[in-house]
Amino acid sequence: MAHAKLLMLVGDYVEDYEVMVPFQTLQVLGHTVDAVCPKKSKGEFVRTAIHDFEGDQTYSEKRGHNFMLNATFVEVDVAQYDGLVIPGGRSPEYLRTDEDVLKTVRHFFEAGKPVAAVCHGPQILAAAGVLQGKKISAYPACASEVKLAGGSYQPIGMTEAVVDGTLVTAPAWPAHPAWLSNFESVLQEYLVSRLAVNLTSRS
Template identity: 65%
Template sequence: MGAKKILMFVGDYVEDYEVMVPFQALQMVGHVVHAVCPDKKAGDKVRTAVHDFEGDQTYSEKRGHDFVLNASFASVKPEDYDALVIPGGRAPEYLRLEGRVIEATQHFFRASKPIAAICHGVQLLAATGELSGRRCSGYPACAPEVRLAGGVYVDVRVDEAVVDGNLVTAPAWPAHPAWLARFLEVLGTRIA
């Protein structure tokens, strides 16, 4: 299949690897990726955070890079996109408060379009009301939200991904190889 047009929701303190790696990797294989943030336009920046696993009870957080948006949120029409990507970090926590973000995410569920979410991205999925009966993974601290939303939280290793139909999820950035590979399969992308 040909190039897909992919929407990516980001915001300040999105996890650095979880936005940069899929944004670049999906473009590398020929897809068009539009990274957008409410109240921002193409050329604006969001700050990223680096979450790491250093032996503490939770991840540590350090300042990451500035990530430049390449599309304007105000002009996004979900029906124009083939798939959705939701990186983790702190951004999903407040992005789920934006009505247009919720409505757009619901569109991808209801149209059975591919959705990839990683880490705290499942917070946004849980807020849509569309997880009922769906199997997904994410950062383990988000498991209660998935369950409260009617979803089935799947506890996998940090480097594994979970596929449930059009939905591809993973616990955190160490899963990038598996998560992106499964997402490309759901997209119908073939790499020769």
């Protein structure tokens, strides 16, 4: 199994499960995961929020953990990364206003690298203008943004995921088993194809 170097975009009040669980799981699988936040440095924290479904018309929100960044956003060389992960929560709402974040996102799509976005994460993809013609899941409240950005919103169950080429999306943290499994498959396919290209170019 090949191992990837992944970039994770986070910010204050990122959804707790959507940053903690993938960050740890992807490392268990042998991948390197660098979690970064604009205007913050390695060793600093972002605060997380815990969102739950408790019978109300929308999710509830509670204070989560302090999540430590292990890399610095302004020092990142996106060309060195194999894939991108964007958790949901409240952070995508403001991260999408940062042009450097949008440039980072566009790199992964232009280079055909694997990208995963969960819950409100697709808000950043919509702002980056990379959803045209893509089948995509997101938290249902983000459906209109996906459609306005040219994406094809997929109304799937909360435990399901959508794969469109190298893009993997899911509606919320209950879909972790589905999207992480699919993202791992997409990553392995990408890494194998990249290795084949490198070997061909050397021969």
